[in-house]
Amino acid sequence: MYRSHTCGELNASSIGQEVQLSGWVQKIRDKGFMVWVDLRDRYGITQLIFDEERSSKVLMEKAQKLGREFVIQVSGEVIERESKNPNIPTGEIEVLVAEVNILNTSLTPPFTIEEDTDGGEDLRMKYRYLDLRRNPVKNKLKFRHKVGMEVRNYLSNQDFIEVETPYLIKSTPEGARDFVVPSRMNEGQFYALPQSPQTFKQLLMVGGMDKYFQIVKCFRDEDLRADRQPEFTQIDCEMAFVEQEDILNIFEGLTRHLLKEIKNAEVDKFPRITYAEAIEKYGNDKPDIRFGMEFAELNELAKNKGFNVFDQQELVVGIAVPGAASYTRKQIDKLISWVKRPQVGANGLVWAKYNDDETLKSSVDKFYSEDDLKSWAEATNANPGDLILLMAGEVNKTRTQLSALRMHLGNELGLRKPDEFAPLWVVDFPLLEWDEETQRYHAMHHPFTSPKEEDFALLETEPGKVRANAYDLVLNGNEIGGGSIRIHNKETQAKMFDYLGFTPEEAKAQFGFLMDAFQYGAPPHGGIAFGFDRLVAILGGQESIRDFIAFPKNNAGRDVMIDAPAELDEAQLKELHLQVKL
């Protein structure tokens, strides 16, 4: 037996006990006649003491030779500590060591194993197993586990069944690129790794499973951006005999449960806004509603007043920045430079200060009267003390730019509080979006999403205007889940493939099994999928998902710790009937 207790459980009530502990040497203080060692394991830290007066010479020497991250096993008596540490549960005691057994030595770690480490991102990735010893990282993985357990127990209690769907499936041309897996036994053929279990969960509904969920890895071979991983985890859910309303209610319940259990946060009924409204009010289909600064469209109030710059533009739109009327010229200039950066790409900003004394002052006083400015203040819901900022340009571009500015200001002004949770549903997404490159419509969600019945006729005339039974769950400016009511009728599905540019042969080759299944009594069904990595990160109050993943890959899709991917030897390639062609 390596231990009678963990390093987190001894306290004043243990005084006098003989105990065995095992763990890592966190810290050593050697005063010559006394040596203190902080012993660490997953559960905490316990102070060990070696004392010349009470310990043998051999033992003292052994203690003095210990190094950081050595793995040791000790036995001894729990005694009261002289200088207590009220900040840790074991702070009232220490263990007077009678025996020490070095289980393993350690080289000096390449970075400090402390709350705050001196290691850079690259080093921490390469030595991930050392980074995991640090509390912030370890705690994120424990947190992830806790969220996973809560999700499973909640859904299971609601009669959902977790069903494992296959990982070796078939490549489909729709959506992002697949990772593929050559088959040795079926020469020249390939499996694909799932981008999501979409078709399988629909088949489970056809199969009468009624309520399905799965916490499951998915794979997308996309060019990586920061904070995106080629493999990611999804909470995947599907239900039969449901309408959109049922799905929203069930998964609002799940989200509320998580917020309550995990964050002790009570949240009211989630607001719902349409996609169109979200774009109009926030320039964005995943608005952070922890703060206001809603867009006000000012075409009426700002155009045709002699200010040429506005007159020429499709849209003039503004926001009121709370308490920012006191911004200096320098601060405002900084904002203007910020929006002019290539990442945002705006031409500039027009500003108007709504001063505390209710006077108004703007960068365009030449063209606008105080009454004009007052009308802007009203439209943007500005209060005295606020700064009104205006942008103008092509509708979509300008909304996107102002949205970026809004989020930037939200961060700057500390309005995006990590401990505040503001979920909302965005509904009525467009069914299709126009793709300039291929000059045709693509499914905005995926080709199985059902159009709103009342918009069905528009498919022939204005496909871009057709709304889908599709919804996203947004939390604090992040899309944490999205889903739709699916098509469950063979003819509608065939028509949809046709709209999306599939020939009947292509549709049959790729999704024939689903179309076949729809001939044998498919029930109405719909579902949702949550990005689990993102959900956990947001519940954890963080923006980056990386530390919530035990072994993440870097931005080139590499695991730098194990050095993967790697080359295969010729024999292996031959067995797979493959040749590499660079």
Add this chain to the structure above:
Amino acid sequence: MYRSHTCGELNASSIGQEVQLSGWVQKIRDKGFMVWVDLRDRYGITQLIFDEERSSKVLMEKAQKLGREFVIQVSGEVIERESKNPNIPTGEIEVLVAEVNILNTSLTPPFTIEEDTDGGEDLRMKYRYLDLRRNPVKNKLKFRHKVGMEVRNYLSNQDFIEVETPYLIKSTPEGARDFVVPSRMNEGQFYALPQSPQTFKQLLMVGGMDKYFQIVKCFRDEDLRADRQPEFTQIDCEMAFVEQEDILNIFEGLTRHLLKEIKNAEVDKFPRITYAEAIEKYGNDKPDIRFGMEFAELNELAKNKGFNVFDQQELVVGIAVPGAASYTRKQIDKLISWVKRPQVGANGLVWAKYNDDETLKSSVDKFYSEDDLKSWAEATNANPGDLILLMAGEVNKTRTQLSALRMHLGNELGLRKPDEFAPLWVVDFPLLEWDEETQRYHAMHHPFTSPKEEDFALLETEPGKVRANAYDLVLNGNEIGGGSIRIHNKETQAKMFDYLGFTPEEAKAQFGFLMDAFQYGAPPHGGIAFGFDRLVAILGGQESIRDFIAFPKNNAGRDVMIDAPAELDEAQLKELHLQVKL
């Protein structure tokens, strides 16, 4: 809203309620003036009634046009049923339909959706979504979910943390073949899919996670045998600061918990036998101990008595078959033919009947006296009424053959009861096994398994005799779990790679990250992995895993429903820098 209730929940207490139900048409009985429909969903079956006297003509006509597996929604009143069915929870009531809405039609299914179907294996695989509607299949998936939840909750309550390890890892030459995944972004390089998360869970132990588990998909590109799948699910576990004894206790606890919660079966402390003992007593390292028939080695008692056939052989070994002394000549001949089949490959059987009157009669009476036969009876623990069967030949081969016969008889005699559970630990597995093909030793478990300290010296002299800290959990003749205490010391691990024929360069290229990790304070650790598909099947009292998997592949590794794997188009191959070479 599609339903107010499911098809499983209405009963006498619901009489008089107006309800909405949705589901599939299971059965229609049309008497002209009355039509009964069995409506099915995941939760049960509810009888619907359409009655000329109480229903409109239009409604009657609609009912008469319904077909099997149509998806319908009905509303109506719950009424008392005339002829009650006490076998189902809804058997006291029926729903007098006021309205019916056909949600989807169905072609006639290719096989009957009943408890026992007329569909063959191939057809059921192709239309898996229809097979899933059948109770036996659906219930197996529900059962799987339940076992998974119990496992997770038990381990989580014991402070285990579920950590997701990566799926896109690095190919290793050890063990079975890897499935590989070409990387588009890292030209000419490949990821591999994990055969198990072995090295990652060891790194988690180095990282101080202390207690890890994961229910996780694993992948092996082996030539498929019946009831083996290229992707399978594992309950993967690892603990730090443990000895073999700790692991056996914890996972005996888990298994006992599952037997209790899932099967309501109380099991005593699990017996433990060594690998050597298992082979000697049962000819097999995963003995089914629900029944006896232990082997008795009879060299002393059967050789050198003038029976040439035995004298020449390395081993004479026998078993007593309970109550089989009354077997006819024909029955015994059938057994002899059975063992002579190429799948078993024995030369024949010698038999001795230990009659109820305690006389003995054998097929070799010419060579053996009744006293000789009595001594066989004693050695095999035969009772009057038993049939003693003997085999002879080369030690290993003969044990394997007799083991096959023992299991065959266990099945024939009904001794392998599906509701009885007899777990046991098999311990002290050999560390290495000799591979004739490559003419070198292979790791029997894997190269990270630690040898027993007391056998360490044997590594130099008799490597085949070195025992490992390795153990299997066996349930009813199936290995359901296996694991070991790992090497946690860099030097020992390097030595092990050397014994296994790795050059230092190969070891570094493949497992350098693990060896590196071992330099920074690796704790002693060990673990176990359970085959989840198998475990669930055995708990479900079944031999075959296939129906416990939602979408299994066939013996050629194909998913015949979605028709995968499949060919890729040239553009996709080009992007992956690959060419197919048949």
